[in-house]
Amino acid sequence: MGKGILLIVSGPSGCGKGTVLKHVLAKGGYRYSVSATTRPPREGEVHGVHYFFVDKSLFEEYLKDGKILEYTVYCDNYYGTPREFVEACLEDGMNVVLEIETEGAANVKRLMPHALSVFIAPPSMELLEARLRGRGTEDEETIQKRLRRAREEMLLAPTYDITIVNEEGAPDKAAELIAAAVESKKNA
Ligand code: 5GP
Numbered sequence: 222m223g224k225g226i227l228l229i230v231s232g233p234s235g236c237g238k239g240t241v242l243k244h245v246l247a248k249g250g251y252r253y254s255v256s257a258t259t260r261p262p263r264e265g266e267v268h269g270v271h272y273f274f275v276d277k278s279l280f281e282e283y284l285k286d287g288k289i290l291e292y293t294v295y296c297d298n299y300y301g302t303p304r305e306f307v308e309a310c311l312e313d314g315m316n317v318v319l320e321i322e323t324e325g326a327a328n329v330k331r332l333m334p335h336a337l338s339v340f341i342a343p344p345s346m347e348l349l350e351a352r353l354r355g356r357g358t359e360d361e362e363t364i365q366k367r368l369r370r371a372r373e374e375m376l377l378a379p380t381y382d383i384t385i386v387n388e389e390g391a392p393d394k395a396a397e398l399i400a401a402a403v404e405s406k407k408n409a
Contacts, residue, residue, distance in 0.1 A: 225250075225316040226403050227307070227333055229381075231326045232341030233371030235353035237387045241341055242318060244396030252310045253318045257283060260298035263358045273303070291321070291328045296366050300325070316403055323377045337406045339399055340381040344388055346372070 228251070232238040246253055257273040259280050268274050275283075280299045283289050290308075292301030302319055310317045319329060330338050343349040349371055353364055378384045383402055387395045 225311045225314050226406050227311060227317050227319065227329070227336035228399070228403055229319045229321065229326045229329055229336050229338040230341060230399075231321060231323050231338070231374065231377075231381070232387070233343065233349060233374045234367040235349050235356065235371070236341050236343040237352065237392055238320060238341045240392040241385075241387055241395045241399070242320060244393050245318065245399050248396070248400050251316045251318055252306075253320070254302055254307050254310075256300050256302055256321070257289070258298055258300045260296075260300070291325045291332070293322055293324045295322050296363065296370065302329075316407075323374050323380075327377075327380065335406075337383075337403060338381040339402065340378040340384040341395065342375065342378055342384055342386050344386055346375075348389065 228245075230238055230242060242253070245251060255269065255271070255273060257275050257280060259275060259277050260272075262268070262272070262274050266272065266274075277299065280301065283301065283303075284292065288304055289301040290304040292299060294300075300322070302321065302325070307317050307319070319325075321329070326338055330336055343352070350368060353359070353367060359367065385395050385398050
């Protein structure tokens, strides 16, 4: 079977990429790579579904054992992609979704140049801030940290293969555009 496409998706915290990706995954033929992180779970997040929530020493053991394909430190916590799952799925011909931040995205693109990198942008920074606050899951200091980081990340959008604006109320449209780009990459 042909190899799957590695789909790298980044976008600032609060841009709605989770919802967009739900629509992409619903299309079938995609697997979501569950990352490991040392950040504490948010309400409703499930170990093994949203993240593998691990402590710092276990994460560092994974790193030492080569079990992490790429990783970063984001707002004081480790986040990393488990290697084995990604490699096995691609080999099976599945497309694999990596929802990762900009530094990790650049590292993966260097390692795997055939990957498709997509940046999801919010319609505006004002809307991003409103979404981040509306989520009500972070304290003010964390919101400020994430907004600072978001501004830096937006500057990197041009380094991705494509940028898609997640228009308010239309995550399905953004998902359509992403799936179309994956298909054209597959047939290239
Ligand atoms: P959050 O705490 O909001 O779930 O994630 C914070 C940021 O870390 C997001 O931009 C998310 O895409 C990124 N992220 C999640 N998992 C990984 C990973 O395995 N590697 C990298 N480099 N970034 C990740």
